[in-house]
Amino acid sequence: MNKKELSAMVAELLQSMQAEPAVKGSDYKPRDPGPQPVQRDHQPGDFVPDVTQLDLRKLYLVENPAQKDKYLALKERTPARLGMGRAGPRYKTLTMLRFRADHAAAQDAVFSQLPEDFGEKNGLIPVKTRCKDKDEYLTRPDMGRCFDEENQKKIRQGVTGQPKVQLVIGDGLSSAAIATNAMDCAQAIRDGLKLKGIELGQGIFVRYCRVGAGDAVGDVTGCELVCVLVGERPGLVTDKSMSCYLTYKPHTGVSESSRTVVSNIHAQGTPAVEAGAHIASLIETILKKKVSGVGLHLEGSV
Amino acid sequence: MDKSLLSVGLDVGTTTTQLIVSRLQVKNRASSFAVPEMTITQRQICYRSPVHMTPLLGQTLVDGQGIRTLVEQEYEKAGITRQQVDTGAVIITGETSRKENAAAVLSALSDYAGEFVVATAGPDLESALAARGAGAVQYSKDTGKAVLHMDIGGGTSNLALIEKGRIVATGCLNVGGRLLKITPTGKLVYVSPVLFPLTDLRPGDYPAQGQVEAIARILTHGLEMAAGLRPATELLGKLLTREAGGWEIPKDTPVLSFSGGVADCIEGKLPAGSFGDIGPELGQAIKQSLLCAGDYRLGTETIRATVIGAGCHSTQLSGSTVFCRDVDLPVKNLPVAVFTPEEQESGELPQLIQKRLQMQDSPRVVLALPGYPAPSYGQVSRLAQKLLQGIGDREIFVCLEGDMAKALGQSLCLLPGGDRPCLCIDRVHLEEGCYLDVGEPVGPALPVVVKTLILSEGRI
Numbered sequence: 169m170n171k172k173e174l175s176a177m178v179a180e181l182l183q184s185m186q187a188e189p190a191v192k193g194s195d196y197k198p199r200d201p202g203p204q205p206v207q208r209d210h211q212p213g214d215f216v217p218d219v220t221q222l223d224l225r226k227l228y229l230v231e232n233p234a235q236k237d238k239y240l241a242l243k244e245r246t247p248a249r250l251g252m253g254r255a256g257p258r259y260k261t262l263t264m265l266r267f268r269a270d271h272a273a274a275q276d277a278v279f280s281q282l283p284e285d286f287g288e289k290n291g292l293i294p295v296k297t298r299c300k301d302k303d304e305y306l307t308r309p310d311m312g313r314c315f316d317e318e319n320q321k322k323i324r325q326g327v328t329g330q331p332k333v334q335l336v337i338g339d340g341l342s343s344a345a346i347a348t349n350a351m352d353c354a355q356a357i358r359d360g361l362k363l364k365g366i367e368l369g370q371g372i373f374v375r376y377c378r379v380g381a382g383d384a385v386g387d388v389t390g391c392e393l394v395c396v397l398v399g400e401r402p403g404l405v406t407d408k409s410m411s412c413y414l415t416y417k418p419h420t421g422v423s424e425s426s427r428t429v430v431s432n433i434h435a436q437g438t439p440a441v442e443a444g445a446h447i448a449s450l451i452e453t454i455l456k457k458k459v460s461g462v463g464l465h466l467e468g469s470v
Numbered sequence: 471m472d473k474s475l476l477s478v479g480l481d482v483g484t485t486t487t488q489l490i491v492s493r494l495q496v497k498n499r500a501s502s503f504a505v506p507e508m509t510i511t512q513r514q515i516c517y518r519s520p521v522h523m524t525p526l527l528g529q530t531l532v533d534g535q536g537i538r539t540l541v542e543q544e545y546e547k548a549g550i551t552r553q554q555v556d557t558g559a560v561i562i563t564g565e566t567s568r569k570e571n572a573a574a575v576l577s578a579l580s581d582y583a584g585e586f587v588v589a590t591a592g593p594d595l596e597s598a599l600a601a602r603g604a605g606a607v608q609y610s611k612d613t614g615k616a617v618l619h620m621d622i623g624g625g626t627s628n629l630a631l632i633e634k635g636r637i638v639a640t641g642c643l644n645v646g647g648r649l650l651k652i653t654p655t656g657k658l659v660y661v662s663p664v665l666f667p668l669t670d671l672r673p674g675d676y677p678a679q680g681q682v683e684a685i686a687r688i689l690t691h692g693l694e695m696a697a698g699l700r701p702a703t704e705l706l707g708k709l710l711t712r713e714a715g716g717w718e719i720p721k722d723t724p725v726l727s728f729s730g731g732v733a734d735c736i737e738g739k740l741p742a743g744s745f746g747d748i749g750p751e752l753g754q755a756i757k758q759s760l761l762c763a764g765d766y767r768l769g770t771e772t773i774r775a776t777v778i779g780a781g782c783h784s785t786q787l788s789g790s791t792v793f794c795r796d797v798d799l800p801v802k803n804l805p806v807a808v809f810t811p812e813e814q815e816s817g818e819l820p821q822l823i824q825k826r827l828q829m830q831d832s833p834r835v836v837l838a839l840p841g842y843p844a845p846s847y848g849q850v851s852r853l854a855q856k857l858l859q860g861i862g863d864r865e866i867f868v869c870l871e872g873d874m875a876k877a878l879g880q881s882l883c884l885l886p887g888g889d890r891p892c893l894c895i896d897r898v899h900l901e902e903g904c905y906l907d908v909g910e911p912v913g914p915a916l917p918v919v920v921k922t923l924i925l926s927e928g929r930i
Contacts, residue, residue, distance in 0.1 A: 238614030355847040435844035445876035
């Protein structure tokens with residue numbers, strides 16, 4: 169069979185698949201017509217539909233389901249890839265494409281950079297840790313927690329006086345999370361603190377930032393509390409999730425248990441502005457109790 | 471951060487009065503690394519009173535003092551004191567929910583009022599509470615089926631249509647077991663005015679054989695019509711109560727669910743005249759009707775459905791990030807003005823708010839807006855500006871559906887002229903014409919009761 173014969177056969181097969189069921193002379197009316205052939209009305213050169221635009225919570229691919237509505241109601245409550253159906257023992261094409269697209273987005277979020285002028289544009293003091301590039305950042309966590317002399321100087325010059333609360337925004341493992349959420353959240357934190365009579369000075373933007381970079385900022389500025397907004401390690405649910413770490417009396421070597429964390433700040437989790445307002449209240453509590461992290465939980469304040 | 475609320479439900483009905491005590495467990499469902507999310511995780515009934523006959527002065531006037539004595543006795547039997555009660559609802563239902571009755575009960579229980587969030591309820595809330603108390607909402611949630619719940623009491627039948635665990639419509643028919651009252655000798659002592667267009671029987675008459683059953687059948691036809699099982703005639707319009715407004719007949723036949731005193735007469739065949747009314751006849755008429763020809767269920771609670779709804783299901787929690795500044799909680803009976811997403815986006819929003827505020831007598835009005843699911847800071851501050859412009863110099867009460875109340879509250883208070891009492895809550899759905907009570911905080915969240923009427927006017 170040559171190539172021409174084969175393609176003719178495939179064409180014929182496709183033709184027969186689209187035809188009406190071959191039951192003549194009866195009132196055969198399938199209740200569920202099953203999966204329909206995809207309408208291919210786009211022209212060459214058009215873009216293919218963007219699989220990442222589909223809302224997974226509303227996507228249910230099981231054929232002939234007994235209780236579709238009920239299943240969809242359950243799916244409303246989880247972003248997990250449930251009810252995706254199957255093609256024999258494998259994923260359906262759509263499921264596979266979406267999975268790979270989400271995976272790619274997660275990788276991009278880690279490897280992509282925030283714009284060069286992200287700091288200046290948002291009124292932040294731009295610095296970077298000792299890492300010279302993303303690769304070093306990923307392989308050397310220790311270097312993502314400290315600054316060289318030059319960057320320390322930048323911080324010292326930029327921060328006036330000894331701030332009570334110092335805001336640090338760092339790319340962390342997701343630049344997308346920071347680009348999407350950080351400034352909305354920071355403005356809500358600023359508002360919340362203002363209402364409580366706490367002035368928030370100029371923030372710092374840290375490239376190649378680990379959470380511990382906030383401790384180094386504490387060393388340099390002598391702030392009473394550091395508030396670090398940092399991109400979370402992206403997963404397949406979202407590549408835009410941000411966390412906030414609050415540390416009372418931050419200094420290099422401070423115990424991890426002394427951090428209070430608010431995670432899952434993104435559109436499907438806690439919205440950035442609402443998280444910001446909550447963080448402002450937490451900051452007030454921490455300053456009052458003079459303790460953060462596990463100690464604060466033990467006080468029963470959280 | 472786990473807490474519990476002690477909740478009391480009191481249902482003063484046409485025929486019976488009941489009280490239950492329940493404990494609502496409140497837990498933080500979020501992990502300790504996320505913003506808290508308080509939810510009511512368990513509703514445990516700790517005490518059920520016996521079913522008392524409603525103390526009446528005359529035929530329809532409730533004896534407020536009698537209610538008070540009853541409540542005092544039941545508190546004692548339940549082993550609780552007034553001070554322990556956190557929340558709860560007094561529901562004055564059916565034909566008794568007239569203004570003077572509500573006033574009588576309220577004044578008799580005035581020193582209890584601090585704990586009870588709801589004063590009296592209208593038919594919409596009553597329908598919703600009965601459907602929840604009878605487990606019909608849970609049944610719909612569990613099975614995914616549409617359910618029409620009927621709470622058939624002494625004076626009225628409260629209808630609630632539930633789809634996928636959500637109450638989508640409520641209604642109320644003048645169908646009940648006590649529209650006629652009969653002495654053991656068979657003499658009529660009371661005929662509800664509701665029945666005047668349907669029968670010639672009057673108090674003092676001795677109904678002939680089958681006459682009472684015929685009335686029960688007519689009333690049952692009304693229920694069948696409301697369920698879409700029988701073509702609707704003008705009978706349905708006559709039986710619909712005025713306060714509940716219209717009733718849209720469901721297109722597909724839902725699963726039928728029953729509660730209320732009459733529901734006990736559907737399965738268990740009780741002799742006519744057991745309660746000096748037509749409850750047993752009505753129950754049997756329903757059993758033999760189209761209502762029981764298809765898929766139907768009896769509530770997990772029957773006669774106690776409404777009171778359990780009132781005690782366990784009237785209180786809900788707001789979102790766990792809310793904003794409250796200089797407002798003394800609890801606040802009660804706040805009227806609500808609802809704005810659509812289009813109105814929220816409109817440039818005319820401040821004028822719309824002014825207009826709606828002028829229509830209300832109360833100086834405190836809750837503005838209910840959809841808000842945004844994940845707003846930017848700009849969206850929040852723009853909305854805050856428009857709101858404050860419309861609110862003028864009143865106190866600020868805002869309720870949103872999207873999770874953004876705390877951020878919006880902050881924004882409002884920081885605006886020039888925004889320094890004044892302000893309450894912003896979210897994750898609560900309000901509808902036009904309802905009233906809002908907000909209790910003292912439970913952890914970071916606020917307990918909230920949404921009710922449809924404060925006092926229903928001139929209900930006969």
